[in-house]
Amino acid sequence: MSELVINCANVKKSFTVKGKRRVILNGVSFAVGKGEVITVCGKSGVGKSTLLSLIAGLDTPDDGSVVLFNTDISTMPESSLARMRKKNIGILFQNHNLIRAWSAVENVEAALAHRGLSSVEMRRRSSAVLHTLGLENLEHHLPNEMSAGEQQRIAFARALVHNPRLILADEPVADIDPQTGAILLELLLKRAKEHETAVILATHGEPPAGFDDRVLCLENGTIRDIQR
């Protein structure tokens, strides 16, 4: 395997719901190399989003370790995690999660904020990414002036604009039409190959054949590698 981007070892995570403890991840271990495209599949509620949250540093495991770019993030402080995400990770949500008050280009710019870049440079880079994705005509549109597919593509632009080394996509095509979904997945794959960006795609459906390098199936709190 090429240089490791992610190395999860025996990761455990549980939640307490209405006083009852519910184990979501019960000793998950896997590794992802540079430029690898991984699909994490499983039924709804099995823990795919939880796993991605742990990898992104948005949550902390109860046990085990999550090593990202050779750094154990399990015990990192919040400010360091934010810096790590800002620098290395692009996140695609199922629901695009664009900021309602901001235009498309302003939403993309948000991923470049607090890096010491000038506003001109931030705007230039954001516009360039939108242009690459064929979305230049939507630059100054608000989210409510765009279709769901367009909004998800803007979200994709936001996830890419800072050239992350890892993209975490949590069911990014679940709420959009299949054609747009296919385009998005194609863009993800292209990104991974051209820039050696690791991609982890969580889905409860089947990605197109040839999309991923590996499929990891999450079931009963554990993960297993499924060879295609």
Next chain:
Amino acid sequence: MRYLTQCAVRELLRRKTGTLITVFGYAVAVVVFVVFSNILVHSNKTTGEILKHTGTHFMAIIPGCGRKNCGVTLRNFNEGLEINGIQTLLISEKMVAHMKKLPEIKDAAIFLAFRMYDSLSQSFFTIGGFDPGNDYVVSTTCCAAGDVIAGRFLTSIDTNAVLLHENYARMKRYGVHDSVKISGIPCIVVGIINPGIRPAQADVYVNLPYARKLIKKRLHGSSLAAKGNALLVETASSLLHEKAFTYLKKEGFTLSTYKCYKPAAKVIGLNEKSAWLLIILIIAGVILFAVKSQLSSVLERIRELAVLRAIGWSGRHIVQLIVTESVIQAICGCIVGAVLSACVLAGVSGTMIGGNALFPETMPVFTFILISVIIVICGGVIAGVIPAVYAIQRKPSVVFHTL
């Protein structure tokens, strides 16, 4: 910071109505503080000026020591030198001259009151002698030309002329130009008077020399020259009233005053405290409303804030964003409030009592505006910090999981 300010402005423009209401609230707080503070400060100042130049008045007597030893010898032991039913000692005009020299005293005068028996009607009445030429302390403590309801006031050169208190005149059915006998001497009623609640009261008023002449006829050989049995006093200012009291009490006097200055000053003090309390409550209310408004905004976009944290914004950046939104509203409110305050203060015309202009100085206005700006901006920071801390305490993963 510039970028965060731009983001804050975008959010404020998205929820225009809420922003305008919050800004309006801050503006109201500034206007209330500046206008009322100005009014209170200038009211305070004017009150002080008024009290400084307004005296208060009272009557002082030395209670007597008994019929035989009060300095006079009476023909009729049922009569006597009495004020309000109290026997009194005589006071010389030398004492009056000495009193007038005191810095606390603006003016003093003698009053001579005697309880006299009227053998015709077999009843008692009080005769009061005063100096009608003194239109200062006498007018405030005894009677004045303005109290005459029929006829005319007395003059210093009147002889055989009397003024009757309205009550006494009605009781005895006397009118102007009627003749009354006092100590066997016929006197003409030149006027009927109602002096109100002044301390030096009598049924029959005469000028002082004539009073001494009439009363002397009721005494055995006692001299009343240059004497009276009550001191009428006008203090230099309300602020020195208590000092004058203390001096006279040391000299053995008892005092009759209605202390009108004190309740008024006390009321002013009480009203001022209430006004400041009201101002504080209004400002606190505005800040609480701003907290509530900002908290509602944060709750409404808690997911968006979680997304920003997910894409690399730290908790500090989120706090800065929310506080910036709140402070921008506060600053806008301050600007609007300052302009409105200046318009209100410039537009208010007229003067307060005492002849002082209501808002003669501009410096205190700017001072109050500056103070209100500081208070409101601090309020804006508080209104931002509380919701911001709430926002960053919720983990993004929990937010995404919950919503």
